[in-house]
Amino acid sequence: MTPVLQVENLTTSFFTGAGEVKAVNGVSFAVERGEVLGIVGESGSGKSVTGFSIMGLVSPPGRVTGGRILFNGRNLVGLPEAEWRKLRGHRITMVFQDPMTTLNPVLRIDTQMIEAIQAHERVSRRAADARAREALAKVGIPDPASRIKAYPHQLSGGMRQRVAIAIALLHGPDVLIADEPTTALDVTIQGQILAEVQTLCRETGTALVWITHDLAVVAGLANRIAVMYGGRIVEEGDVDDVLDAPRHPYTRGLIDSLPEHGSHGGRLRQIPGRAPAPHETPPGCAFAPRCAYADEACATPPPVQVFGFGRGVRCVRPLPGSDQ
Amino acid sequence: MSDTPPILELAEVSKRFVRKADLAARILNLFGASHADETVYAVDQVSIAIPKGQVVGLVGESGCGKSTVGRVAAGLLRPNEGSVRLNGKDVTTDGAGLSVQMIFQDPFSSLNPRKRVADLIGEAPRVHRIVPRETLEDYVAQTMERCGLDPSFRRRFPHQFSGGQRQRIGIARALAVKPEVLICDEAVSALDVSIQAQILNLFLELKEAYGLTYLFISHDLGVVRHVSDHVVVMYLGRVVEQAPTAALFDAPKHPYTQALLAGAPRISRRRQVFAPVKGEIPSPLAPPTGCHFHPRCPFAMPRCREERPALKAVAGDRLSACHLNDAA
Numbered sequence: 001m002t003p004v005l006q007v008e009n010l011t012t013s014f015f016t017g018a019g020e021v022k023a024v025n026g027v028s029f030a031v032e033r034g035e036v037l038g039i040v041g042e043s044g045s046g047k048s049v050t051g052f053s054i055m056g057l058v059s060p061p062g063r064v065t066g067g068r069i070l071f072n073g074r075n076l077v078g079l080p081e082a083e084w085r086k087l088r089g090h091r092i093t094m095v096f097q098d099p100m101t102t103l104n105p106v107l108r109i110d111t112q113m114i115e116a117i118q119a120h121e122r123v124s125r126r127a128a129d130a131r132a133r134e135a136l137a138k139v140g141i142p143d144p145a146s147r148i149k150a151y152p153h154q155l156s157g158g159m160r161q162r163v164a165i166a167i168a169l170l171h172g173p174d175v176l177i178a179d180e181p182t183t184a185l186d187v188t189i190q191g192q193i194l195a196e197v198q199t200l201c202r203e204t205g206t207a208l209v210w211i212t213h214d215l216a217v218v219a220g221l222a223n224r225i226a227v228m229y230g231g232r233i234v235e236e237g238d239v240d241d242v243l244d245a246p247r248h249p250y251t252r253g254l255i256d257s258l259p260e261h262g263s264h265g266g267r268l269r270q271i272p273g274r275a276p277a278p279h280e281t282p283p284g285c286a287f288a289p290r291c292a293y294a295d296e297a298c299a300t301p302p303p304v305q306v307f308g309f310g311r312g313v314r315c316v317r318p319l320p321g322s323d324q
Numbered sequence: 325m326s327d328t329p330p331i332l333e334l335a336e337v338s339k340r341f342v343r344k345a346d347l348a349a350r351i352l353n354l355f356g357a358s359h360a361d362e363t364v365y366a367v368d369q370v371s372i373a374i375p376k377g378q379v380v381g382l383v384g385e386s387g388c389g390k391s392t393v394g395r396v397a398a399g400l401l402r403p404n405e406g407s408v409r410l411n412g413k414d415v416t417t418d419g420a421g422l423s424v425q426m427i428f429q430d431p432f433s434s435l436n437p438r439k440r441v442a443d444l445i446g447e448a449p450r451v452h453r454i455v456p457r458e459t460l461e462d463y464v465a466q467t468m469e470r471c472g473l474d475p476s477f478r479r480r481f482p483h484q485f486s487g488g489q490r491q492r493i494g495i496a497r498a499l500a501v502k503p504e505v506l507i508c509d510e511a512v513s514a515l516d517v518s519i520q521a522q523i524l525n526l527f528l529e530l531k532e533a534y535g536l537t538y539l540f541i542s543h544d545l546g547v548v549r550h551v552s553d554h555v556v557v558m559y560l561g562r563v564v565e566q567a568p569t570a571a572l573f574d575a576p577k578h579p580y581t582q583a584l585l586a587g588a589p590r591i592s593r594r595r596q597v598f599a600p601v602k603g604e605i606p607s608p609l610a611p612p613t614g615c616h617f618h619p620r621c622p623f624a625m626p627r628c629r630e631e632r633p634a635l636k637a638v639a640g641d642r643l644s645a646c647h648l649n650d651a652a
Contacts, residue, residue, distance in 0.1 A: 042516035043487075156604055186385035187543065188620075191587030191600030198598060213516060216546070216589040220596030239594055257521035259550030260591055264569065265379075267528065268550070270521040274486050
């Protein structure tokens with residue numbers, strides 16, 4: 001099966017007063033139909049910029065400077081804006097962290113949803129309205145007939161995020177990119193949203209790219225994980241492989257620093273230091289300054305070592321896996 | 325809660341916030357409209373006792389009143405009813421003073437951006453004469469070092485630090501007045517995972533070193549489970565369950581706690597089928613009658629709609645506020 005979305009060696013730079021800053025530095029991954037890929041990383045790891053790049057939403061001073069984004073085999077890098085508008089919000093959609101900034105505060109929900117439908121399909125207003133209601137019901141909004149007449153500020157954060165997800169799924173997209181969509185929500189509301197997204201993507205076969213800092217959410221949701229650090233994917237693989245037997249020291253450190261793994265009240269195994277800001281990323285392995293195993297060999301960018309199908313680690317000396 | 329006498333004790337504390345009807349509403353009232361003042365019962369008869377040297381975790385979702393409890397405990401807000409005791413002394417009206425210090429979620433807005441780190445940390449000890457003026461500089465340096473900050477950065481401004489370091493400045497500032505109790509309100513929630521572990525470790529180190537007592541407020545169950553000896557769960561202004569950490573996480577008694585634990589993603593739960601509780605968190609302006617949780621509760625009975633369940637001892641030293649406890 002050919003992947004619906006294939007990213008090859010994607011590089012996105014920001015041209016600032018201090019020179020070129022590579023926020024995304026040679027990122028490659030592929031997602032198949034119906035698959036959920038979790039992209040995990042801390043602030044500044046380039047995970048959000050990766051999402052924006054795929055959507056063609058990087059604006060100056062930023063620019064995609066290299067690589068290819070293949071959507072159903074077609075390269076999207078350098079696509080004219082008119083072509084982008086046909087795809088964006090239709091075949092490839094995105095849900096953002098803050099639904100208040102996604103939705104237009106001065107338009108009612110129905111206006112925004114009907115606009116989103118009519119932008120890509122020739123349907124009557126009445127048919128669009130019916131579809132919008134149906135979409136709201138599907139994401140678990142109670143009483144959609146009256147909620148659809150509301151303005152965004154009249155809805156709670158969880159409801160707003162549901163509306164944003166409903167809009168993103170209106171056209172049954174091939175790819176949905178979700179950038180921390182549940183981070184601002186409460187635990188019980190997060191559970192509801194995860195459940196809706198899970199079911200909807202399974203039904204429609206939409207490939208889901210879930211960008212988050214939360215390993216626990218990804219563990220429950222994703223089939224595969226890509227861990228980002230310093231603008232690069234440092235480890236990638238099946239969710240069980242990566243979480244049970246991480247082979248990159250950063251992934252290991254991240255998992256170990258979760259309170260879930262420390263004994264109660266004991267010291268957590270912390271990673272020393274902090275993640276580098278994009279403009280101060282070291283030339284070699286970005287994690288080397290914090291890594292317990294680093295030596296001279298880490299001063300040059302480490303190659304990706306491949307272990308079996310879809311499992312790669314960007315490290316000179318990967319940790320032993322479970323099979324060894 | 326335990327045999328050790330409590331160092332900080334909230335007894336039947338209630339805090340209401342009233343929004344007076346505004347001018348437009350009052351004018352409309354003259355013409356026969358009925359706009360009343362809006363009252364939020366942010367905290368409704370909450371009792372929490374924190375034994376010396378222990379960590380009490382306070383969990384709940386937005387609007388449950390956990391931050392208000394923290395502010396009442398720190399003396400930043402005066403409760404409408406109930407009392408706050410520190411070492412047995414009533415401090416309800418005067419506040420707990422320096423002995424209870426607070427650490428906030430957002431180190432960006434809780435530090436004055438125009439002050440240098442040395443002043444941020446050193447101001448309170450200087451004003452309160454905790455250390456003589458001549459040794460203040462050394463004292464600030466010591467405190468910074470204790471919190472994992474390089475004392476040579478003391479002339480810098482908050483914006484020159486990363487989020488984790490800024491949180492360390494907030495901790496150093498609280499620590500500088502030699503408090504007995506620290507109230508941490510979502511103190512690690514804004515931090516990246518690897519930084520969060522560093523700050524949690526620092527909290528535990530300080531607890532050992534100074535015999536500190538903590539009220540640890542967070543929505544993150546994993547973090548609370550890790551640091552706390554005892555956990556209090558709140559929902560819409562009320563305590564619904566209170567138990568030793570292990571007991572609460574191993575066998576939650578209250579349906580809300582059960583829902584909270586079941587819904588929380590964990591790294592060990594793969595390809596989870598999320599089966600969340602239904603419904604929204606109701607507005608604290610108009611909480612449901614009876615048990616606040618009944619509209620979302622899978623076990624709700626007619627009685628739950630009418631009668632507020634009392635917080636009662638169920639087994640050992642755990643409390644739960646649910647009518648199901650009477651049936652069992």
